[in-house]
Amino acid sequence: MLEINNLHASVVDIENSEILNGINLKVGKGEVHAIMGPNGSGKSTLANVLMGRPDYLVTDGDVTLEGESILELRPDQRAHLGMFLAFQYPAEIPGVRPWQFLKAALDSKAESRGEDKMSVRNFSKLFDEKVEAVGINPNLVKRSLNEGFSGGEKKRNEMLQLEVLQPALAILDETDSGLDVDALRIVAEGVNSMRSPERSFIVVTHYQRLLNYITPDVVHILVKGKIVKTGGADLALEVEKDGYQEYLEAAGANA
Amino acid sequence: MTNQNTISRESDLSGGEYKWGFVTDIETDLAPKGLSEDIVRLISAKKEEPEWLLEYRLKAYRHWVELEKSEAEPTWAMIDYPPIDYQDIYYYAAPKGTNEAPKSLDDVDPEMLETFEKLGIPLQERAALAGVAVDAVFDSVSVVTTMEKQLGELGIIFCSFSNAVKNHPELVKKYLGSVVPYTDNFFASLNAAVFSDGSFVYIPPGVKCPIELMTYFRINTEGSGQFERTLIVADKGAYVSYLEGCTAPFRKTSQLHAATVELVALDDSEIKYSTIQNWFPGTKDGEGGIYNFVTKRGRADKNAKISWTQVETGSAITWKYPSVILKGDNSVGEFFSVALANNHQQADTGTKMIHIGKNTKSTIVSKGISAGKGSNTYRGQVQIMPGAENAVNHTQCDSLLVGDECGAHTVPYIEVRNPTARLEHEASTSKVSDDQLFYLMARGLSEEEAHHMIITGWSRDVIKELPFEFALEASQLLKVSLEGAVG
Ligand SMILES: Nc1ncnc2c1ncn2[C@@H]1O[C@H](COP(=O)(O)OP(=O)(O)O)[C@@H](O)[C@H]1O
Ligand SMILES: [Mg+2]
Numbered sequence: 001m002l003e004i005n006n007l008h009a010s011v012v013d014i015e016n017s018e019i020l021n022g023i024n025l026k027v028g029k030g031e032v033h034a035i036m037g038p039n040g041s042g043k044s045t046l047a048n049v050l051m052g053r054p055d056y057l058v059t060d061g062d063v064t065l066e067g068e069s070i071l072e073l074r075p076d077q078r079a080h081l082g083m084f085l086a087f088q089y090p091a092e093i094p095g096v097r098p099w100q101f102l103k104a105a106l107d108s109k110a111e112s113r114g115e116d117k118m119s120v121r122n123f124s125k126l127f128d129e130k131v132e133a134v135g136i137n138p139n140l141v142k143r144s145l146n147e148g149f150s151g152g153e154k155k156r157n158e159m160l161q162l163e164v165l166q167p168a169l170a171i172l173d174e175t176d177s178g179l180d181v182d183a184l185r186i187v188a189e190g191v192n193s194m195r196s197p198e199r200s201f202i203v204v205t206h207y208q209r210l211l212n213y214i215t216p217d218v219v220h221i222l223v224k225g226k227i228v229k230t231g232g233a234d235l236a237l238e239v240e241k242d243g244y245q246e247y248l249e250a251a252g253a254n255a
Numbered sequence: 256m257t258n259q260n261t262i263s264r265e266s267d268l269s270g271g272e273y274k275w276g277f278v279t280d281i282e283t284d285l286a287p288k289g290l291s292e293d294i295v296r297l298i299s300a301k302k303e304e305p306e307w308l309l310e311y312r313l314k315a316y317r318h319w320v321e322l323e324k325s326e327a328e329p330t331w332a333m334i335d336y337p338p339i340d341y342q343d344i345y346y347y348a349a350p351k352g353t354n355e356a357p358k359s360l361d362d363v364d365p366e367m368l369e370t371f372e373k374l375g376i377p378l379q380e381r382a383a384l385a386g387v388a389v390d391a392v393f394d395s396v397s398v399v400t401t402m403e404k405q406l407g408e409l410g411i412i413f414c415s416f417s418n419a420v421k422n423h424p425e426l427v428k429k430y431l432g433s434v435v436p437y438t439d440n441f442f443a444s445l446n447a448a449v450f451s452d453g454s455f456v457y458i459p460p461g462v463k464c465p466i467e468l469m470t471y472f473r474i475n476t477e478g479s480g481q482f483e484r485t486l487i488v489a490d491k492g493a494y495v496s497y498l499e500g501c502t503a504p505f506r507k508t509s510q511l512h513a514a515t516v517e518l519v520a521l522d523d524s525e526i527k528y529s530t531i532q533n534w535f536p537g538t539k540d541g542e543g544g545i546y547n548f549v550t551k552r553g554r555a556d557k558n559a560k561i562s563w564t565q566v567e568t569g570s571a572i573t574w575k576y577p578s579v580i581l582k583g584d585n586s587v588g589e590f591f592s593v594a595l596a597n598n599h600q601q602a603d604t605g606t607k608m609i610h611i612g613k614n615t616k617s618t619i620v621s622k623g624i625s626a627g628k629g630s631n632t633y634r635g636q637v638q639i640m641p642g643a644e645n646a647v648n649h650t651q652c653d654s655l656l657v658g659d660e661c662g663a664h665t666v667p668y669i670e671v672r673n674p675t676a677r678l679e680h681e682a683s684t685s686k687v688s689d690d691q692l693f694y695l696m697a698r699g700l701s702e703e704e705a706h707h708m709i710i711t712g713w714s715r716d717v718i719k720e721l722p723f724e725f726a727l728e729a730s731q732l733l734k735v736s737l738e739g740a741v742g
Contacts, residue, residue, distance in 0.1 A: 051697050055689065079699035091694040095712030104708065105698035112699070144712070161698065 001200045002027040002050075002169055006061035009049045018059070019045045021225040027169070030197040034211055034236060035204045037222035038244040043204045044088050046222070047173040050202075051085040052078050065169070079105075080112040082168030086158040086175045088204075093145040098157060099127055101145055102164050109165070126164060134159045135186050151178040159190045166194070171202045176210040188213030208240035223251045286347035292316060295448050298347050302417050305424060315437035315447030328441050332603040333632040333664055334572050336509075336546060344511055346449045346482070406466075410459040413468050416484050419455035426457055430488055434517040434554045434580070442548040442574075446482045446515040453483035453514070458493035458524075467722055469498040485516040489524035489559075496527040498725055509537070509571060511546050518553030518561055522583065525560040526553060529721050533732055534569035541599030541628075544571025551575065557583030557612070564720040566729040567594040567602060568736040576634065578607035581615035581643075588617040591717040593729070595736050596629030596661070605635040605666075610643040610676070619650040622714050625661035626737055636668040639676040646676045654684040655713055657706070657737065685713075707734045 004025040011017040019042045027033050037043050049056050050063060052075040062069050070078055093101070107117045118126070131138055136156040146154055155175050162170055175187050191201060191214050203214060211219075211233065219235040220227045221244070228247050229235065286297055295316045299309040322328070323341070406413050412423060419427050437447035454470040470485065489495055512534065520526045528551075537544025547570035553561040563577040579588030590606035608617035623631040637648045654663035665682055687709050695705035711718065711730045718726050 051693075053693050053697075074702075075693060075696040076699050076701050079697055085697050087694065087697075091688070091690040093691055093694070093709060093712055095715030096708055101695070101698070101708065104700060104704065105695075108699040108701070108704065165698070 001029045001031075001066060002202075003064045004050075004061070005063075007046075007049070007058065007063060008060035009045065009056045009058050012055055012057045019056075019225050020049065022061070023222075023225070023227055025220065025227065027200050027202060029200060030195075031217045032191070032195065032201040032203060032214065034214075034216040034219045035202060035222050036206070036208070036219060036236060036239055038248065039206065041222045042225040043206075043222055044173050045225075047085055047088075047171045047202070047204055050078075050171060051075055051083060076108065077112075079167075080109055084162060084165055084167030084170045086155075086162055086170065086172040088173040088175075088177070090146050090154045090158055092147040092149075094147050096145045097143070098141040098145050098160070099124075102127065102161060105161070105165060130160050130163045133163060133186075134190065135183070136160055152180070152183050155179055156183065156186065159187055163190055163194070166199075168198065169200050169202070170194070171204070173204045174206060175203075176205055176207065184210060185213060208236045211236045221247055223247045226251065286345065288345055289342040290316075290344070290346055290449065294346050298449060298451065301347065302420070304420060307428060308420060311432070311437070312448050315444050316449075318438055319441070319444035319448055322441050322444055329574075332574050332634070333630065333666075334574060334601040334603050336572055336601075339511060339546065341445075347451060406464075409462055409464075411462060411464055412455065412457040414455055416450070416453040416455050416486065419486075423455070423457070426488065427455065427486065430486055430517065430519050431484075432517075434519060434552050435515050435550050440550060442513040443515050443550040446484060446513050446550070450482045450484035450515065453485040454487075455485070456487040456495060456497060458489045458495045460490040461492040462490075463494040464496070467496050467498055469500065471500045481510075481512045481514070483514045485514070486519075487517070487526055487528070488519045489521060489526050491521045492523045493521075494525045496722060497529070498722065499528070499530045500533070509543055509546055510535075511548070512570075513548045514550075516549070516551040516577075518551075520553060520555045520559035520561050520586075522557040522559060524556075525562075527562045528553075528564070528577070529725055530563075530565040530567075531725060531729055531732065532565065532567045532569050532573070533736075535571075536569050536598065536600050536736070537571040539598050541571070544600075545569065546572045547575065548572075549575040551577035552580065552607075553578070553588075554580045554582055555586035555588060558585045559583055560587040560589070562587075562589040562591070562720070563606065564589075564591040564717065565593070565604075566718070566721070566725075566732065567592070567604060568732045570602075571600060573600075573602040573604050575604045576606055576636075578609070579617065580609045580611065581617065581646075582611045583615075584612040585614045585616075586612055587615070590617075590619045590621070590635075591720045592620070593622045593624065593714045593717045593733070594631055594633075595624040595626070595733060596631040597626040597736055599628050601630045603632040603634055605633045607636040607638070608648060609636075609638045609640070610646040610648070611640045613642070613644040614646070615643055616647045617649075619648070619652070620716050621650075621652045622717055623652075623654045623663055624657065624710060624714070624733075624737075625654065625663045626657035628660050630662045630664075632664040632666060634666045634668075637670070637678060639671045639673050639678075641672045643673050644675050646673065648676070648678045650678075650680045651716075652680070652682045653713070654682075655710065656684065656686045657710075703734075703738070706737060710737065 004023050007020055007023040008018060009020040023046060035043055052073060058071055063071055065081055103123055110117050131141055134156045140153060146157060149157060158175060176184055215233050219231055219233060221229040228251060286294055295312050299312055403414055435443050437444050456468060458464055487497060518526050518528060534545035534547055555561045561579045567573055577590060581588050588608050594602045594604050596602045605621060606619055619635055621633045623633055625631040633652050635650060639646045652665050656663060663684060667680060669678060687706060691709050692705050695708060696702060711733055718729050721729055
């Protein structure tokens with residue numbers, strides 16, 4: 001489904017600001033990949049580059065989705081192809097209600113594919129169902145998008161969008177951070193219920209905790225913009241026990 | 256047919272640029288260019304006005320001449336335009352055959368009906384279905400007022416100003432100039448001398464007007480000015496919601512528009528006045544466009560409430576300060592405004608709240624959007640007079656910048672002459688952030704849709720004050736007006 005080859009990226013307008021330096025990653029259909037790594041290793045940058053954030057410049061390498069390069073595509077075009085990013089820090093948008101926003105998002109996707117838009121009635125039903133499923137306070141979604149939401153509420157709101165939009169490739173950027181155990185379970189349940197042979201996930205996390213609930217097919221350790229180790233689900237447990245120190249030292253020695 | 260379909264002009268609004276720029280080809284009755292006592296007399300004669308009204312116009316004209324001699328055209332606003340040659344303007348342009356007010360839709364030139372159809376204005380019977388009554392003013396003359404009869408059964412008068420002069424002279428005489436005297440300011444004097452037509456509303460005591468009343472203004476003739484006069488009187492305990500919409504053709508020369516609106520809210524009454532102003536803003540390079548100099552003011556008596564809501568997306572220049580004189584005890588004044596200045600547009604707009612009565616309360620919410628090379632100034636005055644015990648004002652004044660060549664300014668004047676007053680003032684300036692744009696685009700919205708969503712969301716506190724059909728239209732207008740400013 002997704003292939004990342006030798007991906008290098010830096011910050012636009014800042015010289016020698018390389019953050020990703022040579023990432024290789026292959027995510028097959030139906031797979032769940034976890035990306036772990038210490039703070040500042042480039043996990044969010046990778047997630048954002050995949051989604052097409054204009055702050056970053058890809059200086060080398062390629063990213064393909066179903067065999068086609070996506071690097072020239074705008075974020076909205078990537079979304080229309082079925083990509084989704086659950087943000088680590090979702091933006092606040094005053095006066096825009098989550099309902100209205102999600103309906104517009106769904107409509108734009110349908111339109112780009114020449115499909116009919118979902119009726120307001122059907123959408124409302126779907127929306128209410130998902131609001132309940134992710135346990136977000138129903139009063140909150142009548143307010144402005146993310147404005148005045150607590151950290152946990154923002155994450156639930158990202159899950160709400162994920163579940164309504166049903167993307168083919170979902171990237172979750174530390175959706176587990178700052179959540180209590182109940183909320184964590186909701187995130188995991190959301191992912192697990194959406195797991196299917198047609199859908200892939202990249203779950204970015206700093207802690208192993210989430211992976212108690214979501215069993216990944218593959219775990220990658222990202223350090224200083226490079227994947228330094230890839231393994232199965234037990235790699236996450238190893239990291240939990242021993243920390244990132246050894247990888248950091250190894251990466252430091254290589255640099 | 257639902258309200259939404261008749262009023263909103265979505266089909267016209269999809270593709271960018273100014274969509275209302277077409278010219279209607281009809282014969283026009285023009286008085287010669289220029290302004291003189293003779294022209295004032297001619298306008299009055301054309302309209303077969305009574306002597307007292309001619310006298311009123313002449314007094315206003317003489318006052319204006321003095322003002323012009325002493326160079327009293329106001330210059331304090333943050334707007335910049337070449338001097339207006341007041342002798343190079345047509346002060347009277349009427350579609351031929353409308354010197355006599357049309358009696359029904361059948362008497363109206365079909366070309367003109369088509370114009371209003373193109374604009375999406377429901378003049379036909381379907382207006383009734385849409386739940387609005389419409390007065391359409393084409394150049395200087397009111398061409399048709401719908402539903403006059405139905406409203407008449409409730410004792411409500413909704414007609415062109417000219418008809419009001421003919422049929423209800425005592426009401427016009429009593430209230431004309433009572434809130435905005437002809438000496439008020441340069442443009443108000445000019446208007447009082449040469450006003451051509453406009454709308455008149457009277458709601459009798461205790462009557463709540465069951466439908467929205469709407470006036471649609473259209474400037475067609477090149478080189479003509481438009482000087483409407485609107486007078487709305489809500490008698491004791493009455494209620495009315497009134498809507499005003501405006502467009503003009505695409506012209507490379509500028510056109511002058513100097514209207515006056517007076518609202519009189521007697522004890523315990525309420526007037527809600529909503530405007531969507533979409534006069535031609537000029538070309539991208541700043542050629543042409545409407546110079547919009549408007550005086551709007553209301554007087555609120557005991558327990559009365561006046562609420563101004565405006566969405567200003569058009570005009571090359573907007574100079575406009577809808578105000579409320581809070582004369583009666585417990586009266587309430589509100590001003591909700593979204594003003595957008597894109598390309599070379601200049602907007603200097605705001606409000607005046609003058610607290611005279613006890614326990615009077617005013618609320619000001621101003622949202623200024625600047626894009627391109629646009630300049631947007633909020634100018635607001637809050638005045639608490641000595642007798643206004645316990646007056647309260649809340650002002651919120653926000654600016655949003657799109658791009659970095661535009662400007663936003665805030666000029667509040669506050670004068671407090673009673674120590675019991677409570678005033679709050681909040682102001683903010685923000686930009687559409689890259690984070691917000693990326694967030695929306697990552698969900699599939701195009702850059703333009705994302706901008707539109709952020710901007711209408713930001714304006715929501717004002718837009719939600721508009722009647723439903725107008726709210727949709729306002730949101731669409733913001734979208735069209737910003738095209739070219741983003742991306
Ligand atoms: N837009 C940016 N401008 C400047 N530096 C950035 C930007 N984005 C990320 N960085 C830097 O790149 C490094 C990696 O950041 P990030 O991808 O957020 O790490 P992680 O998500 O793994 O904690 C950090 O040192 C961060 O400061
Ligand atoms: Mg991060």
